[in-house]
Amino acid sequence: MDAFRTAYVYIRNVFAGMLCETDEGYSFSYDEQYLSRQDASAVSLTLPLSEKTYTSKTLFPFFDGLIPEGWLLGVVSRNWKIDVKDRFGLLLAACKDGIGNVSIREERI
Template identity: 35%
Template sequence: MSNISRQGRVFANGKLAGLLTEYKETTGAQSYTFEYDGDYIIQSGTPIGYHFPLTNEPYVHDVLSPFFTNLVSEGWVRVFQASKARLDKRDDFGLLLANGGDLIGAISVQPNNKDMQQ
């Protein structure tokens, strides 16, 4: 059985584009989905990235997509951000949620704290 572990709202040029969700299985395995917001599909017509064409179906991955992992800092900045947020430096999803509101470029990611299951 899957439970939502953490979730982020993905914005493109300041507009809500969709939800990025991390699921934890009872076995300890993780999976990730990205699902476009319906209004974004209708109003924007622009995908967030080449590997995420507009669709009403969620994208499902066993690991966090490279599109999102590449938004996370590297090197000493990653170590500093992980320490400041009290996260493991290998926690790409956590680092993205903690620092994704101030990214270079059109994409930003902010934690979605409503309707979360612990």
């Protein structure tokens, strides 16, 4: 299962895991070092802390919910020239400094 694109997921600015777009859909896995932290928390209730890799044919609802909606989605789509159907691309472009404690990066920092 090769990744087409990868998103690095941060919780409170700490690297927590990787979200990958694959030929079969999407996968999310927590980083081993993150799981060993005393203060580790799950990215969402639907993706509890686990060593297993979560898979889905569609973008996980939690991550899809981070993407702007309405007029702001139109602004993001036009400014970055990303099709509104490219949910992963929108996530990478618009969720670097989102509201809440989760941020998405194209590179590991």
